[in-house]
Amino acid sequence: MMDDYTFPSWIYLGVLAVFVGGAMKRLLASHLGPAPPLVAWLGATVLAERLWSFCLPAALLLALLGLACCLYSAARTGLARPGAALPARGKAVLVTGCDSGFGTATAKHLDNLGFEVFATVLDLSGEGARELERSCSPRLTLLQVDITQQQQVHQALLDTKAKVGLKGLWGLVNNAGVCVNFGDIELSLMSNFRGCMEVNFFGTLSITKSFLPLLRQAKGRIITISSPAGDQPFPCLAAYGASKAALNLLVNTLRHELEPWGVKVCTILPSSFKTGQSSNHAYWEQQHKQLLRTLPPALLEEYGEDYLTETKELFHLYASQANTDLSPVTDTIARALLAPRPRARYFAGPGVGLMYFIHSYCPLSLSSRFLQKLFLKKRLAPRALRDPPGFDPDLGLGLNNNNNNNNK
Numbered sequence: 001m002m003d004d005y006t007f008p009s010w011i012y013l014g015v016l017a018v019f020v021g022g023a024m025k026r027l028l029a030s031h032l033g034p035a036p037p038l039v040a041w042l043g044a045t046v047l048a049e050r051l052w053s054f055c056l057p058a059a060l061l062l063a064l065l066g067l068a069c070c071l072y073s074a075a076r077t078g079l080a081r082p083g084a085a086l087p088a089r090g091k092a093v094l095v096t097g098c099d100s101g102f103g104t105a106t107a108k109h110l111d112n113l114g115f116e117v118f119a120t121v122l123d124l125s126g127e128g129a130r131e132l133e134r135s136c137s138p139r140l141t142l143l144q145v146d147i148t149q150q151q152q153v154h155q156a157l158l159d160t161k162a163k164v165g166l167k168g169l170w171g172l173v174n175n176a177g178v179c180v181n182f183g184d185i186e187l188s189l190m191s192n193f194r195g196c197m198e199v200n201f202f203g204t205l206s207i208t209k210s211f212l213p214l215l216r217q218a219k220g221r222i223i224t225i226s227s228p229a230g231d232q233p234f235p236c237l238a239a240y241g242a243s244k245a246a247l248n249l250l251v252n253t254l255r256h257e258l259e260p261w262g263v264k265v266c267t268i269l270p271s272s273f274k275t276g277q278s279s280n281h282a283y284w285e286q287q288h289k290q291l292l293r294t295l296p297p298a299l300l301e302e303y304g305e306d307y308l309t310e311t312k313e314l315f316h317l318y319a320s321q322a323n324t325d326l327s328p329v330t331d332t333i334a335r336a337l338l339a340p341r342p343r344a345r346y347f348a349g350p351g352v353g354l355m356y357f358i359h360s361y362c363p364l365s366l367s368s369r370f371l372q373k374l375f376l377k378k379r380l381a382p383r384a385l386r387d388p389p390g391f392d393p394d395l396g397l398g399l400n401n402n403n404n405n406n407n408k
Contacts, residue, residue: 085340086339086340087114088337090116091170092116092118093116094117094120094143094156094169094172095110095117095119095175096173096175097147097175098119098120098121098132098142099123100127100128100275101273101326102270103175104128105326105329105330106175106329106333107119109330111139113334116140116141116163117136118140118141118156119143120144120145120147121142121143121144121145122144122146124142141159143159145207147176147204147206148198148199156207157210157214160211167217167218168214168216168217168218169220170221170337171215171220172208172220172221173223173224173225174208174223174225176203176204178195178196178199180239181291182237182284182312183308184236184311185238185239187303188238193238196239196240196242200240200244201246201250212258212263215263216261216263220263220264221263221265221266221337222266223266223336223337224247224251225270226244226268227244227269227270228271230245230247232356232367232371233371234371235372235375236311236375237375255344266343266344267344267345267346268346269348270352271323271349271352272323272349273323284315288312301383301384303382303384304380304382307380310378310380314377314378315376318376323349323350328349329349332346
């Protein structure tokens with residue numbers, strides 16, 4: 001959908017016109033005849049004729065797509081008028097992972113809109129829980145839940161069910177998630193992969209399955225915060241991305257299975273935001289030191305400590321430039337909860353639409369290079385792959401060759 005993209009629609013229309021215009025060139029060129037007199041007067045050659053037969057179809061296609069976009073946007077604007085949104089009052093929503101980041105911001109935003117919010121936190125005495133108690137209405141209920149602990153999930157279900165009664169649960173916002181490490185797959189511990197999968201996939205699956213009876217009762221919504229890393233191969237984020245890829249498939253399957261029950265299932269894909277541990281330098285320094293201690297010496301020698309340090313510093317730089325305004329995500333969550341016909345997928349934040357456009361329509365080599373430049377701009381190669389000292393790639397000569405010549 002055109003309004004899914006956060007970049008101007010004309011960028012996508014222009015690129016698409018170039019691709020499709022070339023395919024239409026031969027079809028339309030035979031009906032266009034020779035170039036008009038103006039082109040000939042400008043000194044048209046065979047090349048100009050070919051350019052004319054290419055540009056006109058592309059321009060026509062661009063105009064048609066522009067018209068379709070305008071009509072679609074007008075229709076969406078009519079559907080999205082304030083009166084079309086469902087009322088928030090009386091609707092109960094459970095949000096996971098409210099200790100910080102998206103969870104805290106979402107719980108506060110939904111409470112302000114009039115929802116009855118159940119916010120799960122890992123620590124009822126933590127700063128996130130205290131902030132919610134200070135800033136939210138008495139409608140908000142705090143629940144201590146580690147989504148990887150089935151007993152705590154079951155207790156949260158009992159507490160929620162006692163309060164919502166027969167009306168059921170209108171919304172479940174699966175926000176809780178972790179990124180426990182970054183780095184090349186070969187350099188990542190198996191515990192890192194299991195840690196991400198345990199929370200991001202199995203934990204989300206556990207709480208979703210547990211609350212499905214209440215959601216089916218209310219014909220409600222499941223809103224899951226995922227990541228573009230689950231669809232695209234971000235460098236050094238394989239553990240996190242693999243868990244999100246499994247989550248994406250789970251959510252897509254749920255969407256089909258729950259459609260007959262009237263339960264809507266949505267995925268939200270945010271861009272880069274400063275949340276949770278992403279800006280906690282002390283945590284990532286500790287992870288980096290642990291990695292250096294646990295790597296086999298031979299493997300550390302082949303990659304080089306400077307290679308690992310550069311990865312850590314680039315990640316710090318990327319995190320420091322992330323967006324601190326979380327409203328694009330919280331607004332999108334509220335829109336998905338209140339839209340009469342919510343979409344299956346929402347992009348939240350700048351650049352996500354362009355990223356998916358390049359991933360979907362551009363050659364793999366181009367999209368991979370785009371991700372590398374966007375996320376971690378690595379300059380160092382692993383130590384074992386670097387040129388030996390004294391090697392000049394332009395001359396193709398090294399110190400050994402010079403020594404051999406001197407010995408002759």
